[in-house]
Amino acid sequence: xxxxxxxxxxxxxxxxxxxxxxxxxxxxxxxxAATMPxxxxxxxxxxxxxVGDRVFFDFDKSILSGEDKATLDRQSAxxxxxxxxxxxxxxxxxxxxxxxxxxxxxxxxxxxxxxxxVAKGTQTARITTISFGKDRPTCxxxxxxxxxxxxxxxxxxx
Amino acid sequence: MTLIHPFRLAPPPRDFGxxxxxxxxxxLLASPLSAAPAAAAQPPAPAASGGQSAxxxxxxxxxxxxxxxxxxxxxxxxxxxRLGRDIAGVITNNLGRCGLFRPIDPQAFVSxxxxxxxxxxxxxxxxxxxALVTGRVESQGDNKLRVEFRLWDVLPGQQIxxxxxxxxxxxxxxxxxxxxxxxxxxxxxxxxxxxxxxxYIAGTGPRDRRVKRxxxxxxxxxxxxxxxxxxxxxxxxxxxxxxxxxAFMSYANxxxxxxxxxxxxxxxxxLGDFRGITLSPRFSPDGSSVVMAxxxxxxxxxxxxDLASRRARRITDSGAIDVSPCYxxxxxxxxxxxxxxxxxxxxxxxxxxxxxKRISFGQGRYATPVWSPRGxxxxxxxxxxxxxxxxxxxxxxxxxxxxxxxxxVEGPTFAPNGRVLMFWRETPGSDSRGRGFTSRLVSIDITxxxxxxxxxxxxxxxxxxSPLLS
Numbered sequence: 001x002x003x004x005x006x007x008x009x010x011x012x013x014x015x016x017x018x019x020x021x022x023x024x025x026x027x028x029x030x031x032x033a034a035t036m037p038x039x040x041x042x043x044x045x046x047x048x049x050x051v052g053d054r055v056f057f058d059f060d061k062s063i064l065s066g067e068d069k070a071t072l073d074r075q076s077a078x079x080x081x082x083x084x085x086x087x088x089x090x091x092x093x094x095x096x097x098x099x100x101x102x103x104x105x106x107x108x109x110x111x112x113x114x115x116x117x118v119a120k121g122t123q124t125a126r127i128t129t130i131s132f133g134k135d136r137p138t139c140x141x142x143x144x145x146x147x148x149x150x151x152x153x154x155x156x157x158x
Numbered sequence: 159m160t161l162i163h164p165f166r167l168a169p170p171p172r173d174f175g176x177x178x179x180x181x182x183x184x185x186l187l188a189s190p191l192s193a194a195p196a197a198a199a200q201p202p203a204p205a206a207s208g209g210q211s212a213x214x215x216x217x218x219x220x221x222x223x224x225x226x227x228x229x230x231x232x233x234x235x236x237x238x239x240r241l242g243r244d245i246a247g248v249i250t251n252n253l254g255r256c257g258l259f260r261p262i263d264p265q266a267f268v269s270x271x272x273x274x275x276x277x278x279x280x281x282x283x284x285x286x287x288x289a290l291v292t293g294r295v296e297s298q299g300d301n302k303l304r305v306e307f308r309l310w311d312v313l314p315g316q317q318i319x320x321x322x323x324x325x326x327x328x329x330x331x332x333x334x335x336x337x338x339x340x341x342x343x344x345x346x347x348x349x350x351x352x353x354x355x356x357x358y359i360a361g362t363g364p365r366d367r368r369v370k371r372x373x374x375x376x377x378x379x380x381x382x383x384x385x386x387x388x389x390x391x392x393x394x395x396x397x398x399x400x401x402x403x404x405a406f407m408s409y410a411n412x413x414x415x416x417x418x419x420x421x422x423x424x425x426x427x428x429l430g431d432f433r434g435i436t437l438s439p440r441f442s443p444d445g446s447s448v449v450m451a452x453x454x455x456x457x458x459x460x461x462x463x464d465l466a467s468r469r470a471r472r473i474t475d476s477g478a479i480d481v482s483p484c485y486x487x488x489x490x491x492x493x494x495x496x497x498x499x500x501x502x503x504x505x506x507x508x509x510x511x512x513x514x515k516r517i518s519f520g521q522g523r524y525a526t527p528v529w530s531p532r533g534x535x536x537x538x539x540x541x542x543x544x545x546x547x548x549x550x551x552x553x554x555x556x557x558x559x560x561x562x563x564x565x566x567v568e569g570p571t572f573a574p575n576g577r578v579l580m581f582w583r584e585t586p587g588s589d590s591r592g593r594g595f596t597s598r599l600v601s602i603d604i605t606x607x608x609x610x611x612x613x614x615x616x617x618x619x620x621x622x623x624s625p626l627l628s
Contacts (some may be wrong), residue, residue, distance in 0.1 A: 060501065095584075098525035098539055098568050099620070100394060100438040100451070101502055102496060103407075103414070104479040107435055107453040115455075130412065131435060131453070135391055140365040140592030 042082035044157040049076045055113055057151040060097070062108040064116060072113060074121035075155055086158045089113050091131040092138070094147035099133055106131030113153035128158065187306060187320030205268060223260040224345060226253060227287035227312075230264075231295050231305070232271040238295040238303075240328055242271065245305065248334035249291065251378060252352045253341065255601075256578070257608030262287055271411045275488070279315040289314050289345060291337075301327045305336050306605065309344055319344050329379060336628055351573035352377060355512045355624045356580065357395040357404055360384060361617035365592040372406060372419065377573075378614040385419065395419070397624045398441050404622075405439035405448055416450050422525070430463055432469055443489045451481040460494060462509065473511035485509075486529045487552070493527040493536050493553070504538060504552060517555030526569050529553070532576035535604065538579075539568045548581045550604060561606040578603055580612065582619040 032103070039045050047053050052075070055068035079085060091106030091113075110129035118124050138154075139146035166302040232247045253259035268281040272292040279327040282290045293307035302324065309319040319340055323333050342350030360373040372392040374384040391409035398404065402421035407414060407544050410426075416436040418427045430436065434453035441448055447465055451458040457479035459497035463470040478498035485492055493506050504518040504527045518524040522542030529536055535550045540560065546567045552559040566584035573580070580601045588594030597619050599612040612618075 020488075032378070060497075095566070096544075097541070098495075098502075101497075101525055102480045103435065103437050103477060104451065104453055104458040104481050107540060108479070111455055130414065132391075135370070135393075137366055137367060140587055140595070141590050142586030142592075142595070143233075 042078075042085055042157075047075070047078065047155065047157060050108045051075055052143055053156065054154040055151045056148065057109055057153075059094070059147075059151065060103065060105065062091075062112045064112055068113075069116065072116045073120065076117050079117065080125065085099045086126045086128070087155050088128045088130060088158050089117075090136070090154045090156070091129070092136060092150055092152050092154065093134045095134050095137065095142065096147060096152045097134065102133035103131050106133050109151075113155065177372050185322045185432060187308065187322055189308075189320060191318035210429075223258055224288055225260045225262055225286050226289040226291065226341070226345075227262045227282050227285060228253070228291045229267055229269070229601075230271045231293035231307070232273045233295040234297075237327075238297045238408070241303070242293070242295040245293070245295065245334040245337070246291070248331060248339045248378070249341070252335065252338040255378070255608075255610060256342070257603055258342075258346060270274075277310060277311055279310070282310075282312045288357065289318075289341070291341065297327075298324070303327050303330060303333075305330075305333045305337075307340075309341055331376065332402075332625060332627075334379075335376070339626070339628075349575045349626065349628065350575070351575050351578060351623070353627045355627070356576060356599070356612070357385075357406075357622050357624070358582075358618050359392060359395065359620040360614065361597055361619060362388070365587065365595060372404070373614075373616075373618070374421070375614070382615055385421075385424070386459050394438060394620050396440050396622045399443055399445045399625055405441060405450075407437050407439070413418070416448070427569045430468065434458070436461075442485050443487050449483040449485060450490060451483065453598060457497070460492070460511075471496050473509070474514075475508070487531050491553070493529055495525050495527060500540075504536070504555075517551065517553065518558075519555060520558050528570055528572060530572050530576040530604075531574055535576070537570035537572065537579055537604075539570070548579065548602070550579075559606065561602050561604070562600070562609060569620055573623050574625045576604070580621045580623060582621060584619075589590050 020071040039049060044075050054066060055071050089110045091110030093102040093106050107129065110131055114127050117127060137150040139149045162624055163497060192363045218575045228246050231242035233242035250261040252581045254261045262285050264286045268284055269278065277290060277292055289309065290310040290312050293305060293533055296304040298304055303326065304322060304324050306322040311318050321340065325333055332353060332549045339350035339353040354377045355374055356377055357374045360371045363367055363369045369388040370391045370393065371388045372395055373382060374385055375382040393407040395404045395406035404419040404421065406417060406419060408417045413437045415427045416439045418429055429448060432452045436450055436452050439448050439450040448463050449460060451460050456477045458481050458482050459472050460474040461470045461472050476496060477499045478496055480494055480496045483492045483494040490509060491506055492509055493504060495502055495593045496505050499516065502523040502525050503513050503516055504524045505516050507514040522540050524538050524540050529535050534552065536553055537548065537550045540547045542548055547560045547563040548567050548570050549558055549560040564583055565586055567581055570579045570581040578601055580599055583598055583600050585594065597617040599614055599621050601612055602609040
């Protein structure tokens with residue numbers, strides 16, 4: 001849970017930083033100072049930084065929380081805006097479960113995110129799903145905070 | 159992604175199959191003790207020797223391993239002398255590791271390699287040996303090798319077994335394993351498991367970009383080979399019961415599916431045309447079909463695919479996760495893992511999906527069931543709180559026993575005689591880069607004794623034991 005809140009806070013902070021920095025960059029570029037790379041709208045980076053690319057789940061669960069739904073609502077709006085973008089949703093699990101079961105559980109998590117986006121109007125054909133079980137963790141520490149980050153469904157631009 | 163492998167990649171997979179290389183080349187040796195009764199009742203060849211009575215009782219041996227002397231096999235010159243030592247070394251290691259024998263330290267031997275037809279039994283009684291192994295290694299030129307071996311009961315001074323094998327020089331380890339199996343069977347009265355291999359998953363690299371390769375090795379960790387190049391994730395390999403073939407899960411082309419891998423040619427073949435992810439394959443005991451799971455919108459269902467027709471038949475549709483199916487050795491039942499009741503538990507059903515019955519009722523969640531080749535036990539992974547355990551229960555769910563517990567253990571596989579389990583154990587990462595994480599193969603006797611790590615060149619998981627090769 002803590003990691004979830006932290007993740008959300010970090011996303012808010014990033015959004016704020018982007019909003020503040022844009023005018024500065026414009027002002028600085030004339031003077032030949034180092035420029036921040038611009039985020040291409042509709043790109044993977046745009047999705048990660050400005051929308052939120054992932055939702056999180058409780059242990060052994062694939063139920064979307066209110067927070068998850070808010071993230072997926074933003075993804076849905078973003079996908080509506082960039083109609084040419086197709087995505088893959090990858091379901092993941094923490095390391096505290098058995099391998100084969102976790103592959104099925106990860107798929108269930110990817111399905112939960114996909115079904116929500118489809119219900120909100122994204123065409124099914126634009127979304128593929130995959131599960132990596134516990135084989136592609138985001139966080140590699142053996143702690144509850146890490147495991148919470150690894151129980152996710154991650155949307156990425158294909 | 160470029161990763162530096164600490165170990166050289168195997169040459170292109172070819173001819174990893176080894177079945178039948180030794181078939182038909184074993185010959186019985188008559189006992190030199192022509193007057194002894196043991197010679198008159200010469201035991202049949204090892205391959206045909208099922209059901210004979212044990213010389214030494216197994217249950218007694220468990221409490222007290224059989225003291226056995228395994229001096230270097232006599233060699234005639236150069237290479238054969240070294241091979242004689244090496245073969246004795248492999249036999250010593252096999253019998254020592256299984257926990258049912260106590261190989262006597264060669265330092266204590268009164269005599270060197272036994273060159274005479276008939277050993278001087280006094281020398282072996284003196285060091286406390288109950289059984290003695292002698293033999294001779296002969297280079298026959300043209301890469302050919304003849305290995306003669308005799309097993310003796312020291313106290314009465316009788317030959318228990320005498321066999322000669324002819325093979326190619328490169329096959330010397332297999333001869334040592336076959337001899338180990340003969341000793342095991344003649345002294346304990348049940349089949350051994352030394353002439354077998356383990357297929358497993360070799361893990362390298364950081365955990366968030368873990369490279370997982372299909373690998374194979376002899377049961378004692380020797381002759382390790384990597385079968386895939388690490389460009390895709392490979393998981394959960396399982397042996398075919400009679401062919402040099404493996405079923406496994408591959409993430410090739412970003413489409414996780416069950417594949418067949420031919421050990422003779424290295425050829426990989428997608429198994430079936432499924433919409434969802436296919437996973438957790440296991441061959442039927444007769445090798446004619448594969449049982450596996452396919453993910454769907456709600457979870458996963460279990461299918462049986464007939465290998466000849468390539469037709470798949472769905473046998474569960476619970477709307478839950480049904481996964482990790484495994485046949486009973488008589489082919490009439492399937493044990494599997496399902497969360498249909500709310501969390502992961504073990505269920506048994508008929509091969510047509512009928513008569514589903516939950517069998518796990520202990521503390522926690524249960525997973526990865528495997529049926530013993532003897533039919534009498536089902537081994538599993540149990541998760542209770544923060545502890546993982548490997549255990550066994552009877553197929554009706556009674557008699558649960560936990561054999562090994564730790565932070566993380568998973569995935570038992572039975573040796574072909576049903577007497578030993580192998581599984582894997584992980585230790586947790588201790589820092590933000592996941593350092594400290596290890597994954598190792600471990601073997602344990604089904605009595606819960608004699609737990610030992612199996613040495614592998616990299617981290618290892620997902621072991622599957624082959625049937626006996628000979």
